[in-house]
Amino acid sequence: MTSVYxxxxxxxxxxxxxxxxxxxxxxxxxxxxxxxxxxxxxxxTVEESREQIAQDLNARPSEIIFTxxxxxxxxLAIKGSFWAKAPTGRRRIVISAIEHHAVLEPAQWLSEHCGxxxxxxxxxxxxxxxxxxxxxxxxxxxxEIAIVSLMWANNEVGTVQPLDELVPLIxxxxxxxxxxxxxxxxxxxxxxAACELDAMTIGAHKIGGPVGVGALVARRELxxxxxxxxxxxxxxxxxxxxxxxxxxxxxxxxxxTTARREDEAIRxxxxxxxxxxxVLASVPGASLRGPDPKTDSVGRLAAxxxxxxxxxxxxxxxxxxxxxxxxxxxxxxxxxxxxxASHVLLAMGVDEVTARGALRFSLGHTSTxxxxxxxxxxxxxxxxxxxxxxxSSPRPAIAAARVMEEV
Numbered sequence: 001m002t003s004v005y006x007x008x009x010x011x012x013x014x015x016x017x018x019x020x021x022x023x024x025x026x027x028x029x030x031x032x033x034x035x036x037x038x039x040x041x042x043x044x045t046v047e048e049s050r051e052q053i054a055q056d057l058n059a060r061p062s063e064i065i066f067t068x069x070x071x072x073x074x075x076l077a078i079k080g081s082f083w084a085k086a087p088t089g090r091r092r093i094v095i096s097a098i099e100h101h102a103v104l105e106p107a108q109w110l111s112e113h114c115g116x117x118x119x120x121x122x123x124x125x126x127x128x129x130x131x132x133x134x135x136x137x138x139x140x141x142x143x144e145i146a147i148v149s150l151m152w153a154n155n156e157v158g159t160v161q162p163l164d165e166l167v168p169l170i171x172x173x174x175x176x177x178x179x180x181x182x183x184x185x186x187x188x189x190x191x192x193a194a195c196e197l198d199a200m201t202i203g204a205h206k207i208g209g210p211v212g213v214g215a216l217v218a219r220r221e222l223x224x225x226x227x228x229x230x231x232x233x234x235x236x237x238x239x240x241x242x243x244x245x246x247x248x249x250x251x252x253x254x255x256x257t258t259a260r261r262e263d264e265a266i267r268x269x270x271x272x273x274x275x276x277x278x279v280l281a282s283v284p285g286a287s288l289r290g291p292d293p294k295t296d297s298v299g300r301l302a303a304x305x306x307x308x309x310x311x312x313x314x315x316x317x318x319x320x321x322x323x324x325x326x327x328x329x330x331x332x333x334x335x336x337x338x339x340x341a342s343h344v345l346l347a348m349g350v351d352e353v354t355a356r357g358a359l360r361f362s363l364g365h366t367s368t369x370x371x372x373x374x375x376x377x378x379x380x381x382x383x384x385x386x387x388x389x390x391x392s393s394p395r396p397a398i399a400a401a402r403v404m405e406e407v
Contacts (some may be wrong), residue, residue: 004326004371008303008364009183011156019323026245026371033233042244049251057217059192065216065234066247070182070203070204073216074102076101077178077199078149080109080224080237085146092144093118094137094166095348096129096151100180103149125349126291127159128298129166138173147176152184156344156360158304166195168172176222182206186257187265187302198222208365209253213246267301268363271370271372275361276305278376283383285310289345303363312357312386320382327377329360
């Protein structure tokens, strides 16, 4: 059976160069904090990787704080900034309504456990932050806000926020602005010095690097309180023995993706547009969510598509496609076995039943036109089977089983 991988926004295969770097460095030994020769060599590898990533993102090496991935980096930005500023009376966090859970959950946790207040800035029907409402919140709470966090590009619907307009607005109020740039890295041009963010999150495994490594890029003057205590290996704000091989492979992946970004974005956008046109033409009741690349001036990630399919449960669609060798993902989270509508789609005004029929197809460096053609061949039948299973009750396994019985 043909295997078509269309879930690159979840994780993408390691590139050959990144894998070679990882295996080469992993075959050596040495704790980067040790003072002997092997430890110094490990430290040299880490610092050379830091310098390389900084160069590719136009940041200072001292601004690169290595972490275990995007989630840890987001937590460090949100919790670290809040704890640094709370003693001064700044106990409010402002985020968009469509943030990744790695930003949303820390804000909610701080609200529940540390007395933080937080505001969610609404978005319009294609996922763009409401600048007028953001300005109203900043006007009302300017002396209470510890940090504002607005993701660069959304992981579900691919909407690219106009940070060139929003960052200056936030700085006009003298406030700190962080952005989760995990999905933007490798697809959009990123210049940390020029974008004027105070901090941004990046990760390796969405760009062909290994799982388990990422970074918070943060200006030296940004006060951060460590999320965990320990040896303070990374600028005293992040503790733990650093993953030398992972960091080296991360640097290789960043260099690769930034070097080929323009050509690859054009290639992927062409595949994306063919996929969008094919789905809308072949599946009645399919709706593209997020910006339409053909008509909307707002940017959409070159590799991202997300559709809702009327009368379908996303989980049923996943099973139906998986049985045909196609890997995709829903736009929802599943909690305790109960399907949950995507908070992103709900924030965009999609009703709950429709949102539960969401499916994301995300492209990457291994994607080909043949992948798109194969998806379009099997998708209409998969949707038909999912519709015959119907929208599930709070027992989604029943609908999934019905789909599998029909395959």
